[in-house]
Amino acid sequence: MKNEFDYDVAFSFTAQDEALATQLNDLVSDRLKTFIYSEQQKALAGTDGQTAFSDVYGKMARIVVILYRKEWGQTRWTGVEMNAIRTRAFEHGFDFTVFIPVEPSPSTPAWLPPTRLYVGLERWGVEGAAAVIEQRVIDAGGVSQPESVAERAARLKRATDLKNAQHQFERSQEGTALANGAYEEFSDKLSAGTKTVQASGVKLEYKTSQHFRIVTCYPVNLICSWYPHYTNSIENIDLHATFYKGFPALPGFYPSFNKAVQLRAMKFKYALVRMDQRAYVSKSAPVKEFTPEKLAEHLLSQLMDIVERTPRD
Numbered sequence: 047m048k049n050e051f052d053y054d055v056a057f058s059f060t061a062q063d064e065a066l067a068t069q070l071n072d073l074v075s076d077r078l079k080t081f082i083y084s085e086q087q088k089a090l091a092g093t094d095g096q097t098a099f100s101d102v103y104g105k106m107a108r109i110v111v112i113l114y115r116k117e118w119g120q121t122r123w124t125g126v127e128m129n130a131i132r133t134r135a136f137e138h139g140f141d142f143t144v145f146i147p148v149e150p151s152p153s154t155p156a157w158l159p160p161t162r163l164y165v166g167l168e169r170w171g172v173e174g175a176a177a178v179i180e181q182r183v184i185d186a187g188g189v190s191q192p193e194s195v196a197e198r199a200a201r202l203k204r205a206t207d208l209k210n211a212q213h214q215f216e217r218s219q220e221g222t223a224l225a226n227g228a229y230e231e232f233s234d235k236l237s238a239g240t241k242t243v244q245a246s247g248v249k250l251e252y253k254t255s256q257h258f259r260i261v262t263c264y265p266v267n268l269i270c271s272w273y274p275h276y277t278n279s280i281e282n283i284d285l286h287a288t289f290y291k292g293f294p295a296l297p298g299f300y301p302s303f304n305k306a307v308q309l310r311a312m313k314f315k316y317a318l319v320r321m322d323q324r325a326y327v328s329k330s331a332p333v334k335e336f337t338p339e340k341l342a343e344h345l346l347s348q349l350m351d352i353v354e355r356t357p358r359d
Contacts, residue, residue: 054078054188055179056107058127062340063113063148065319065333066172070111073176076193076201078183081107083123096126104130108188111144111179114154114164132157144182146175148334208321215318216281224324225280225316228338229272232285232326233259235342236270243346255298261349265358266309267293268349284313285326287345289352309352314341 055078057067071082081102103110110131112118119128131143145154145164154164165175180190193201215221236259240252251262259270272285292306293299313329314336325335336344 051108051188052079052106053081053102053108054183055109055111056081056102057111057113058103058118058124058131059113060115060117060121060124062334062336062344063115065325065327065335066148067113068320069172069333070176070179073173074180076197077190078180078188099123099126100130102130103127104134107142108186109142109144109179109183111146114145114147115149116153119155128155142186144179208318211321212318215324217279219278221318222274222276222278222280225272225274225283228316228324228326229285232270232338232342235339236261236346239342239346243350248350255296258296261346262293263349263353265291266349266353266356267306268345269294269296270345280316284315284329285341287312287314287348289349291356309356310348312345312348 055071055074057071057080059067067082071080074080112131118124134142140159140162143162145158145162146167147153147164148167152164152166152168154162165178167175170178184190233254237252240250240261243250249263253260253262257271257273261268267290268287269290270285270287272283274280274283288308289310290306290308292302292304294306294308295301314326315329317324317327319325319327319335325337326341328334328336
């Protein structure tokens, strides 16, 4: 393995963890040279994607940070990245890797040696994880370079431009229309996902009423709602996803005989996350991004997890 690298850090992650990857990148990119795909698309345009990604994670990055969830390695590009990482590890060991589990029950790949420690977000937090990454780069022979005034100014300009665009998106007819369209797509995917689960023999029921989207898997009900008050603003309007044991009082429905008990409540904001990309963003830490389809899948998985551990009586 060469001593000089094109990047100090390369981040590998699934689409829904891009927000977290961006947060970590922002915390270290002023001092380290980083690779994050969303900021390198132009540089990779016109190249063989598989070869380019294999080179970055297999040769060009001093340290590789993996935001790990079970889906990592199963998508097209994380599969390429995983193979490059495993090939490099076979020849040089796993010292170049930093695994950061992102799911509530932390796990790492089965092929990772059990003696290999991971960085727990719950313990370290995002800023602590960034500090660990920076130290690992230094331990591996890298140098942390303070950014120049010009570089800091350019970074501030990018951040300011994005905030202004996000502010405008929230207060526009276009942004509201796109958010409404995303909720309809989410509703369609939630319905389709329910049918997929039903086909496996699990009893699920999907129904709608006004702005509510309801999935029932006895004894738990998932109730989603999205209701913007104006045609030109989605400011402070969230998609609510609440899990109940029993059924609460809703317009058009009778509540369950026993008072419904709230088991979990989640909120998601539809936002401009980058200049050219919109997504649902979780309002709890760590921040995660979802397409409408991935959010539907995520909530159905959460529903089944909650049903499994909820007593029926």
